[in-house]
Amino acid sequence: METRRRQNVSEEEDLQTVSLDNTRSSTLANKGEHSAERIPTDLIIEILLKLPVTSIARCRCVSKLWDSIIRRPYFPELILTRSMARPQLLFACKKDGNVFFFSSSQPQDPDEKSSPVAANYHMKFQFDGYSSQFSYSVHRLIFIKFMMVICNPSTGQSLTLPNEKTIRIHVINFFGYNPVDKQLKVLSMTRARSGRNRPTEEHQVLTLGGTEKLSWRMIECSLPHYPQSDGICINGVLYYKAVVYGFERRYGIVCFDTWSEKFEFLGKQVLSSKLVNYLGKLGILHLNVNDHMVELCVLEDAKKHEWSKRIFGPPALQNDIAANVTLDVVGVTRRGEIVLSECYYSEFVSLIYYNLERNILTKVEVQGLRTFRHWEVHTFLDHVEDVKLGGVFRTT
Template sequence: MFELAQQSLQILYYGVSQPPSTSRKPSSCNASKGENSAESIPVDLIIEILLKLPLASIASCRCVSKLWDSTIRLPHFTESILARSKLLFACKRDGNMCFFSSSQPQNPDENSSPIAADYQSSFNFCGDGRKLSRPVHGLIILKYYKKETKERVMEICNPSSGQSLTLPKVKTVRVDVCSFFGYDPVDKKFKVLSMTKLRSRGDKRTTEHHQVLTLGGTRKLSWRMIECSLPHYPLSDGICINGVLYYKAEVYRFQSRFQCRYGIICFYIRSEKFKFIEKQLLPSKLLNYMGKLAILKWDDDFKMVIRSNSLELCVLEDRKKHEWSTRTFVLPALWNDVVADVTLDIVGVTRGGEIVFSPLHSSDLLFLIYYNPERSTLTKVDIQGMDAFKHCIVHTFLDHVM
């Protein structure tokens, strides 16, 4: 079973993104510069390697050598980066979680042409309370509850290939378990962080039984207990950026056990250590802004951004010093005319800096709204090809790696 699980995991991830072959020999002209030189690697293999890396790592690789810098600047390399990154749509129907993908529109405020969504895969979960993690390096965790067996199930899924792997049960007698999904770009390992939610006297909420499951490597897939020195209670889904998992939480480590502070938990995937950044959060959403953690806040307490007059974007510039930069954007006057009475979800921020919104429920037509804060423009882009999922809840994700 162990070998089968490891083989399934490799197929799950590498079935779509095969690691570059190491059997090639460097060309004679490059080999003469020495096997340890960056130039000893053929250009086509350099491109193949770079395309496997996160965007932030690709930017850092420009410092490796002049050859790598010039390679990254090649027009067809940029096109390859854009081609590998897609919009991903997930929606539930008849006990299945179905996935669609489409290309990400370029310069949407200049071109609002409709884009077509193509069917990718579906996963049957035969249960209730299904939840999705945000995509992490091409993979998603699907969580649901089986009424028949009263079990909570977690499956790691590859929407592009349709492959999935059921994870071992979390070691706990409690029912209320929350889990987060992350990736360590240094060791190239996926990890799942799980903890049991508790509510004690004085209405204090906290967690226990902090556990980690490492995906990859040669060890058997099993949960390991880890220490957590920060009594806290998660308040949001997680977002993984450059090897750090972030989620909103209330923390109890201060003068009174029954007083809490609100902020962000930073879980370092590689070291498995917890840190806390105090920050006013509500109402807000955690986003990836150009490879940095960002908080998008609005000025009233509606469910999603729809009636607000302004947005505040706080970007974590220095994680160790807890330094933030803050910008406030006043929405255009035609905002309410464009969104009408639709309840919107905040999808994320594009590489070009546009803030993207989508309807929480699909109506007659699914669409995205791109807000360019620099130009103060709004663009509505229609999504075609998902007519069968009208009036379903649709989850939209940016920059999904195919």
Template sequence: MNSRWQTVSEARQATLQRHSTNADENSEPIPNDLYIEIFLRLPVKSIATCRCVSKLWASLLGLPYFTELYFTRSSARPRILFACRKDSELCFFSTPQLLNPDQRSSLIAASYHMKIPFDCRYNIVSPIGGLVFIRYGHIFEGRKTPELLSVIWNPSTRQSLTLPRPNTRKRLCLQSYFGYDPTEKQYKVLSMSVEGDIYKEHQVLTLGTEKLSWRMIECCIPHSHGSKGICINGVLYYPARADIYSGIGMIVCFHVRSEKFSFIKILKPFIRILRPTTTLINYNGKLGSLVWEGSNYHKRKGFEIWVLGDPGKNEWSKHFYGLPLLWQNILAKDMLMFAGVTGTNEVVLSSRYPSDSPSQPFYVFYCNLKCKTIRRVEIQGMKPIIGYHNYIFLDYVEDVKLIQAF
């Protein structure tokens, strides 16, 4: 690690010296280190503007030293990312993610990032850091039917990278997941074709390679497709079944670095973990699951949190969070979905289909597991696209690294 940073530092110094020699001899230039300190304090939208000011600024803003330091500082200030669908567009917004359970903020303004067109069904995989993986249909000029695209987006820079189509027959459906290996700092996409309701032709694509290409890998246990997954500490988890008719449930573990599969069998006492409404979460670095208590939405009195202890022993612990009586009726009015759990152990919920009435506020709810309290935070600035289908993701990080550098 030290040698890596030494290499980055040497490259940085060479760039700084090269531009310093071109400065006007009669002027006293601003030290480049001071430039970087100033840039680190700028909002992400200003960084894009600064890249266009001069070659010097573009060079400084492209240094690995700067982009990694900016990302590290942004990671200490995670945000909530909203993907909002309306008509034929998908719009992205973000807000600060409240980190202090004692913070009494009741109003937060959303920042607009970008919008993209889409023409048919799509799915959004949970963001990792500052990148979002999206599969959606796009109708190209001169065509009548949409073509399904797999695209990596960076909402902070509004850059995208369209991935090549996996090596499979076009008539087959595809299911894809997004993972990250923190050891090698590599992003990978896992894609599988769906044939007869069973995953086939498992393939992996690694971002950052000179030529993007898919590689076939082996999976030892056949399984049917499940719902959304989550990547925690280099392991991609997603729920599945042996087949669509089987009651045998499992959580598939794809180890991003080794590209190997393992499986966690869900035994009968824990079968609630695989409900369609279940949300997999990162609970203090461990795999967890959020499940509403009861089947009647309007009579729910709380929710359960299941946390996986030792994966090898299949040990799960259950925690129940009872909603305060005052909030039971309030939360029952909306079809709330789980966004996840913050680093301070607050469960975040939001409406998937918010009201499109201009007089109806849009809220995000923070449920404090320790204090048994709930904070309702109004989100402003998203009203033009409220009323359709929303997705909400925690721990989004603003990243100024150009997407070609991943």
């Protein structure tokens, strides 16, 4: 009898357990909860960290929980740390009234055995007309100058900037980042189109990233000048080639501090050179293919205007890698490699890496851009993906 009573009690307990499980399942179903919401948060983060940034942006639609995880302050920092370890090449291609963005892995210490890299499509913008002012990268964002658009190709977000407050018709814009206040800034200069040898007349700044409505404000410029190149932003300072007006015209580099918003003239002759970021310092790179020489000047002390100078003679400029082609300087990688490209691509898009220490050149083919080989292609080195949402952007 005792044994039978124990069996009955065990059966009742089993039935109660099944009943509770059924009730719990019914409750979850009635609440419309998804199985994904029962996944531990740590595991969700591990899943997200293995996805490309474009996919992470879409994962906000999975559930409120996933959206809240992606929007937490520490999560973008995890993505940024991961991306910093794997910098990419970013390509902006202008064709048939559109700007197309592609990215690929960036070769690390390439040699003659390096495999081609494959370009992956991200997004595109439509534009009307033609302009020689294209785009450049600042703080992981791309500024499309002729459209006045700032975009994040990784997430598909973009922001169209308001028009400047001016009656002038000739406008020049630069994009910079102030690491002190962690603010993005657009510097705009205007002048009448007539009077080619006249300096800019109005100077305005647009600050992005705050909660207030975007609005241009006038600033003073005590240095009469006119820009003659695109800008490059290094450690919060914008550098660009310019002609400065006074008792006589002088050519050199003008720098604009994005924190103090003051202009200064460096006075370095750079007419046929390229401004580059060389290991965190301003560099002036001059390529002379005819003499097989590369000259690199680096600003060692900005306050004292002290420069260092190095001259290289890469023998590979004489061989088949660079024979019978016109080369352009793309920039310098954070590893210190000079990257060149063909000005006019014939069969395919390719990049030429020059290792200064080993004194060798290596050509790397980029697959997936054959359609754009006769069009305008801009390459950005060491591009890092950033998943930060909101702020200055709205999703396109």
